[in-house]
Amino acid sequence: MFRCLRGVRQRLSTDRHHHQQDNRCHLRQQAMNKPAENISVGSCVFQFKVDYERSKQIPVGTAFYSDIVSAGGHLWRVKFFPRGELEADQEYVSIFLEHMSKSRSVEVMFEVFMMGRDSKPCMAHRRRFVRTLEIMEDKDSSDCWGWGQFIEGTILEEDYLTEGHVTFVFSIMIIDDNCVLVPPSNIGTHLGRLLDHADGTDVSFIVDNETFHAHRAVLAARSPVFRAELFGPMSEATMPSITLHDITPATFKIMLRFIYTDELPLEDELEDSSTEMFQNLLAAADLYALDRLKIICAQKLWDKVSVDTVATILAWAETYNCQELKNRCIDFFVVEENFKKAIFTDGYALLVLKFPEIIADIKKRV
Template sequence: MRAEVRAGGGACTRPTSEAASGEDRGAPVGKRLDYEQTKHIDTGEAIHSDAFSAGGYMWRLDCYTYGDGECDDDDYLSVFVELLTEFTSVNAIFEVFLMDKDGQPCLQDTHWSCFHLFNRDKNAGTGWSQFISRSDLEEYCLTEGHITLICAIIVIRDIPSPVLGSIPFPDSDIGKHLGALLDSTDGVDVSFTIDSETFHAHRVVLAARSPVFKAELLGSMAEATLSSITLQDITPATFRLMLQFMYTDALPELGDSPTETLQHLLAAADRYALDRLKHLCAQKLWDNVSVDRVATILACAEMYSCLELKNKCLDFFAAEKNFKKAVLTEGFVKLVQQFPSIIVELREKAGT
């Protein structure tokens, strides 16, 4: 659920540079959007930025190229800021603006700020259904088929009483500490051998994060009595990334082949029932979808039961201009060979 604030109305104003006490500023985050590639997207379908941190909370930017579908706004770009951190509420000032063709903040009506109480359970996001008309966007902000949105967030803390004051406390650093624990050999009590590489870990950490590891390492299975376990059907690189996620709860750097790496990591997440990692991989794969990759990503979604990612890929395929190109890729040939029934679903989506 989200609230809408019309550009130029309500609590939204032009941004100011004045700072207030009790606030945490996040570094501005840029979202470069391939505008031409989004023309297949339906009204109400969003393109999401990567999650980013500001003021100790996680956020993302949601862009609807053909409006968010809440009102008659399909001639407008809709932009919303969404709080991702669960079980919390926070007051924040945020501002969003577009860059023009010269790489400067656009002087059209594309630069707005707003104060809002974000509540993850009731009202996770807010923004503008009519942020900018597509005609103005294409005239002033479209550069080589791309547009760039900048978002900055200031979290407003409760201002302490001048008499009682408050005791400052740092942001959570459990991920940093557990990550350091993984990098050391302190307290390790199990190791995994994959090919010629060995990885050391802590049974209780793995068991707390994965029900599969819990059954293997703390249950009645044979692995529970072993100090060294040999793993098959997973590469050292993928296992390393999975371990980093399990200790830090953050998606690691993916290297030079992110799409291929994400597919392997999603397979590992499915194998060890790491649902959050599986969703993060699925979202990242969707963020990088293209006519060249969609068949491969769809096969991955079908193989590992990622229903939402599968449906998005089918919708992408259903667009005629995408279908004509995607069916000529090697990935499509492999998709049909591996999952012949997918042709029926594609025809149903395309209405043929």
């Protein structure tokens, strides 16, 4: 939603631009975890903690204001409408960045995300804009830009409410006036849409009776194994549909999206983020020579290493030629206290049977 100086409105998605006087009723939000000390020369990052139950009682159009902070020699304030700024937004939270300085216009990048229930930043609903905010002729007015419909209140309550509060993180970064801003690459997003819409697909894969459509050229560009299979002398090169064995539909779906986007889904978007799922993905990455995916899976598995899992994960690292993960698991294993506990696990028994040379090396180093 865009609002000009005279109050005339046009619908432009949910972004909204304000040239507005500060004459509205508002409630000042005092519970700031990290106030204006978190300031560098050209940026400022701070948290804004909202009492959710209290915010539900206030009228639509009532704002909480952050403290005024400084970034890049300019003063800024965040306007936060927990019940929406307009009646049309009442099911949403509205958020706007307000340029408080009167010296000159400035190009700014404003980013907003929430803290998850695990007290870690969650990027699932992160939003960002880059705009030039102007100096207003009216000294009592300021230029704002933001989102009239940032996030639905129901999603906020279901996914982010922790002990009665929701914590937002605001990042304000000033763009160098003397440089041309180059946005980050979004080719992965576009290729992901290509996969989602199945435009121009020329091959399909059948995995346990599920069919996945894809583009031969994309697969061949990303995987030498697919290149040999789809463009070489193998019989699959001329087949419109290929049946795959020894891989689950869930694993193939994630691998296929990684091939197109070079990213894994966020863990809270995965149907299964278990150790076994990443083991299956590691196996697929090894099979199709997707080296970056292998490293990502290795890191995910390393994060799950404990005395109960180290032997099993070490066996996977050896099986799927993941040397760095193997070395880290062995380093963990040879700590005497870890070794004494890990030898009683089923994974250790499997390791003894399949890879006795690794056991010999571990015992030598303990």
